[in-house]
Each structure stands twice: as C-alpha cells, then as structure tokens.
Amino acid sequence: xxxxxxxxxxxxxxxxxxxxxxxxxxxxxxxxxxxxxxxxxxxxxxxxxxxxxxxxxxxxxxxxxxxxxxxxxxxxxxxxxxxxxxxxxxxxxxxxxxxxxxxxxxxxxxxxxxxxxxxxxxxxxxxxxxxxxxxxxxxxxxxxxxxxxxxxxxxxxxxxxxxxxxxxxxxxxxxxxxxxxxxxxxxxxxxxxxxxxxxxxxxxxxxxxxxxxxxxxxxxxxxxxxxxxxxxxxxxxxxxxxxxxxxxxxxxxxxxxxxxxxxxxxxxxxx
Numbered sequence: 001x002x003x004x005x006x007x008x009x010x011x012x013x014x015x016x017x018x019x020x021x022x023x024x025x026x027x028x029x030x031x032x033x034x035x036x037x038x039x040x041x042x043x044x045x046x047x048x049x050x051x052x053x054x055x056x057x058x059x060x061x062x063x064x065x066x067x068x069x070x071x072x073x074x075x076x077x078x079x080x081x082x083x084x085x086x087x088x089x090x091x092x093x094x095x096x097x098x099x100x101x102x103x104x105x106x107x108x109x110x111x112x113x114x115x116x117x118x119x120x121x122x123x124x125x126x127x128x129x130x131x132x133x134x135x136x137x138x139x140x141x142x143x144x145x146x147x148x149x150x151x152x153x154x155x156x157x158x159x160x161x162x163x164x165x166x167x168x169x170x171x172x173x174x175x176x177x178x179x180x181x182x183x184x185x186x187x188x189x190x191x192x193x194x195x196x197x198x199x200x201x202x203x204x205x206x207x208x209x210x211x212x213x214x215x216x217x218x219x220x221x222x223x224x225x226x227x228x229x230x231x232x233x234x235x236x237x238x239x240x241x242x243x244x245x246x247x248x249x250x251x252x253x254x255x256x257x258x259x260x261x262x263x264x265x266x267x268x269x270x271x
Contacts (some may be wrong), residue, residue, distance in 0.1 A: 040069040043244025046084035052077040079104035089246045090120045104128025120150040153216030164188010183213040186259045
C-alpha cells in the first residue's frame with residue numbers, strides 16, 4: 001500500500017511536469033513589472049534552479065539572478081537544486097515566496113475567486129516554501145491591484161493565505177507512506193479546504209497565528225492534527241530568512257521579524 005501511494009505521488013508530479021506550456025525566459029524589467037500580472041525571481045542563493053515550460057528546460061545558476069530579476073511565465077514549473085533557495089515576487093499582489101532546496105512548484109498566474117476577489121495561484125508539488133502576504137493592497141497604489149490573497153494547491157486541497165507569514169511543507173513521510181502537508185502560521189491565518197467538496201458546501205480548517213495543521217492531501221484527505229507551532233520549525237525558518245529585497249514594496253505587515261530572530265512571542269512545543 002505504501003509503495004502504491006508513493007508511485008501515485010511521483011506519477012502526479014510527472015504528469016504536471018509533462019503538461020507545462022512553452023514561453024521564452026527573459027529578465028524582468030521595471031516596465032514589465034508595472035504593466036500587469038507577472039512573477040519573477042529576484043533573489044537566489046546556493047547552486048542552481050530550473051524553469052520548465054512546454055518541454056523547454058532552462059537551468060539558471062544562483063549568481064545569474066541580477067537586480068532586474070528573471071521572469072517566471074504562467075504555467076511554468078520551477079524547482080530548486082540541493083543547497084539552493086529562490087525568492088519570488090508575484091505582481092500585482094506584491095506577495096513574496098521563498099523556496100528552499102529540493103522544492104518544486106507551478107505558477108498559474110491569477111485566478112478569480114468571485115466575491116472573494118482574485119488570488120495568485122500556485123501548486124506546491126514537493127518541498128518547503130514560506131509565503132508572506134501583506135493583505136489587500138491599497139487601491140491607490142498603481143503597482144498593486146486588488147489581488148488580496150494567494151492560493152497554494154496541493155493534491156486535492158487548497159490553502160488560502162490572505163494576510164500573514166506562513167510556512168508550508170509537503171514532504172514524504174516514511175511512517176505514513178505518503179507525503180503530508182504541514183501548514184505553519186507564524187502570523188496571520190491559513191485556511192485549508194478540500195477541492196473534492198462542492199464549493200457551496202465546502203468546509204475549511206484554519207490555522208491561526210502560532211498554530212500548525214497536518215493534512216493528508218492525496219488520497220484520504222484526512223485532517224490529521226492541529227496544535228501549537230514546534231520550536232524546530234521556528235528555528236528552521238529563522239535560519240533561512242528572506243535574504244533579498246523585493247523590488248515592489250509590500251503592504252504592511254510583511255515579514256515576521258520575530259520569526260527571523262527565532263523569538264516568536266507564542267507558546268511553542270518540542271516535537
């Protein structure tokens with residue numbers, strides 16, 4: 001059974017990779033960022049990362065990311081190599097995202113949530129990311145539109161982050177025989193719901209500041225547990241803070257200074 005789950009997981013990743021569409025890769029200039037929807041890599045450290053679009057695979061060294069950044073096309077797959085981290089900014093929302101090593105995700109651009117507004121849409125295939133959203137931007141800022149959240153899809157679950165500093169891990173668990181999704185709310189809230197449920201009756205599970213959620217997202221869609229943040233998770237991200245400076249200013253609040261100092265004013269547990 002565990003082998004079957006593992007095969008299903010890796011088959012899912014291969015299917016996503018096989019359907020990524022093509023587009024050229026360019027360095028992003030300021031006019032492009034101001035013109036509308038886009039995403040770009042503005043900082044990288046370590047070895048290298050790869051962007052794949054419609055079978056076209058381009059490898060970038062971390063030191064090739066200059067001040068203007070590297071554009072990430074819609075529906076592109078980006079993955080980081082061992083000992084490599086990448087930081088992205090999504091425009092027009094201003095949301096920033098840090099990918100740790102051995103992490104893969106697909107950027108789908110902007111989705112429409114109806115009365116809930118528009119959202120930046122990504123799919124986390126594997127690995128660890130940290131997302132920082134400053135909430136709904138000021139409509140008077142011509143660089144930022146009313147894209148007030150980011151949705152991170154994983155398996156048949158969607159995690160919506162409207163405002164806060166949130167970590168997400170999707171790592172294979174040998175004990176469970178399947179990858180498990182962990183959601184860590186350092187500040188703000190993250191709301192998880194199953195995409196298999198009809199939208200009208202869809203129920204969500206929320207992690208508030210100082211909490212984590214653990215979910216099985218591929219088969220059973222099981223809510224496994226919720227509790228206070230673990231010290232080792234806070235220490236992990238405190239040692240891997242955002243290192244670059246996003247070119248577009250974020251609405252406050254943005255980064256959690258307490259997290260980056262490893263001193264969240266929250267009750268923590270050891271696990």
